[in-house]
Amino acid sequence: MNNKQTLLLPGPTCVPPQVLSALSKPAISHRGPEFKSLLKEVNDGLKNIFQTNSDVIVLTASGTAGMEAAIVNLISPGEKVLAVTIGVFGERFVEICRSFGVEVEVMAFPYGQQADPKIIANRLEADKEHQIKAILVQHNETSTGVLNDIQAISKARGDHPALLIVDSISGMITADLPMDEWNLDVVITGSQKAMMLPPGLALIALSERAWQAAEKCKNQCFYLDLKKAREWAATDQTPFTPAVPLLYGLKESINLIQKETLAGCFKRHSILRDMVRAGVRALGLKLLVEDDKIASPGVTTVYVPEGLKPSDIIDSLREKFGVIIAGGQRQIKDKTFRIGHLGYVNYSDILAGLSALEVVLADYGIPVKTGAAVAAANDILRSKKNKINLNLVS
Numbered sequence: 001m002n003n004k005q006t007l008l009l010p011g012p013t014c015v016p017p018q019v020l021s022a023l024s025k026p027a028i029s030h031r032g033p034e035f036k037s038l039l040k041e042v043n044d045g046l047k048n049i050f051q052t053n054s055d056v057i058v059l060t061a062s063g064t065a066g067m068e069a070a071i072v073n074l075i076s077p078g079e080k081v082l083a084v085t086i087g088v089f090g091e092r093f094v095e096i097c098r099s100f101g102v103e104v105e106v107m108a109f110p111y112g113q114q115a116d117p118k119i120i121a122n123r124l125e126a127d128k129e130h131q132i133k134a135i136l137v138q139h140n141e142t143s144t145g146v147l148n149d150i151q152a153i154s155k156a157r158g159d160h161p162a163l164l165i166v167d168s169i170s171g172m173i174t175a176d177l178p179m180d181e182w183n184l185d186v187v188i189t190g191s192q193k194a195m196m197l198p199p200g201l202a203l204i205a206l207s208e209r210a211w212q213a214a215e216k217c218k219n220q221c222f223y224l225d226l227k228k229a230r231e232w233a234a235t236d237q238t239p240f241t242p243a244v245p246l247l248y249g250l251k252e253s254i255n256l257i258q259k260e261t262l263a264g265c266f267k268r269h270s271i272l273r274d275m276v277r278a279g280v281r282a283l284g285l286k287l288l289v290e291d292d293k294i295a296s297p298g299v300t301t302v303y304v305p306e307g308l309k310p311s312d313i314i315d316s317l318r319e320k321f322g323v324i325i326a327g328g329q330r331q332i333k334d335k336t337f338r339i340g341h342l343g344y345v346n347y348s349d350i351l352a353g354l355s356a357l358e359v360v361l362a363d364y365g366i367p368v369k370t371g372a373a374v375a376a377a378n379d380i381l382r383s384k385k386n387k388i389n390l391n392l393v394s
């Protein structure tokens with residue numbers, strides 16, 4: 001039992017048993033009929049999850065490849081983009097753009113805050129010549145635990161023609177993101193987050209406007225050529241050898257998500273978030289994101305108490321309880337840790353994690369009231385608005 005682990009990470013997350021067993025199916029030809037029907041079925045399911053009529057392109061690569069694919073396929077060298085950053089993954093978009101000769105204007109908001117749609121609207125309003133070709137933004141900033149208001153950012157464009165490129169690698173399935181209804185041009189996600197799969201797939205959908213931009217784009221790419229991927233997708237195939245086992249797994253995770261419903265997934269993640277926030281506060285710890293309204297449904301960043309290092313808590317949770325949480329990142333690395341609550345996570349995982357955290361803090365001499373975190377989290381579960389089927393993930 002010593003190696004049993006509970007992953008409370010913001011990715012990779014735990015994988016449900018149904019998905020695990022799908023991953024071990026016998027090999028098939030990726031040019032044969034079984035694969036074609038698999039890819040078709042997966043694509044139909046993904047369209048529902050992305051809430052779009054556009055095809056969802058499946059890339060065998062991690063999420064960052066989806067971000068890179070968006071840039072190299074849509075933005076030519078020398079063209080300008082507005083990168084709206086609220087943390088590490090926004091900064092990654094900036095690095096990708098610079099690697100490909102794209103001119104980046106960075107609009108940085110402090111770690112722990114949401115991007116302000118009004119400031120974005122003002123900047124676009126001032127861009128009379130329409131030099132800004134795209135706005136890059138995270139749906140959920142995993143490094144801080146902030147959920148951006150993507151609908152408001154989309155509206156902030158007004159009549160400006162800039163494409164809106166949204167990294168929803170850790171946001172999709174945890175919070176609503178209706179791609180077509182909100183006029184989003186590119187939406188990217190990855191397999192190892194709320195999709196409940198191992199790492200290895202990047203999923204990306206483009207609006208018709210974005211496909212038109214791809215036709216004109218002069219940037220260079222080969223493996224990540226989305227136009228080529230789209231041509232192959234029309235024949236229910238991929239241009240290169242795909243990770244077939246992950247696609248079998250994806251079919252299974254799509255089934256699970258459909259069974260729970262998207263609305264059910266959003267609800268569960270919001271309850272998990274509220275439980276973690278209530279529990280951590282009951283232990284006397286400080287949250288990076290104080291404002292409940294912008295708090296991520298998938299990950300919560302917590303300040304380490306005075307006198308402790310993040311590794312004290314992270315290592316003790318792993319060694320004593322097999323509970324795996326993540327460290328902070330970049331500017332807040334030395335003072336925070338992150339509790340992930342996305343994907344194949346249920347309420348009892350959070351109760352167990354909070355309970356373990358309480359013991360670890362008490363062992364370090366931090367004054368905590370026995371059972372306080374679990375009691376606060378249980379209050380969330382038992383509150384009127386959460387009177388729902390508590391065993392959503394089956």
Ligand SMILES: Cc1ncc(COP(=O)(O)O)c(C=O)c1O
Pocket residue numbers: 010011062063064065089138140141142143167168169170190199
């Ligand atoms: C918001 C966000 N963007 C991008 C990435 C990068 O994805 P990957 O590590 O799969 O390349 C991550 C991974 O944690 C993420 O959370």
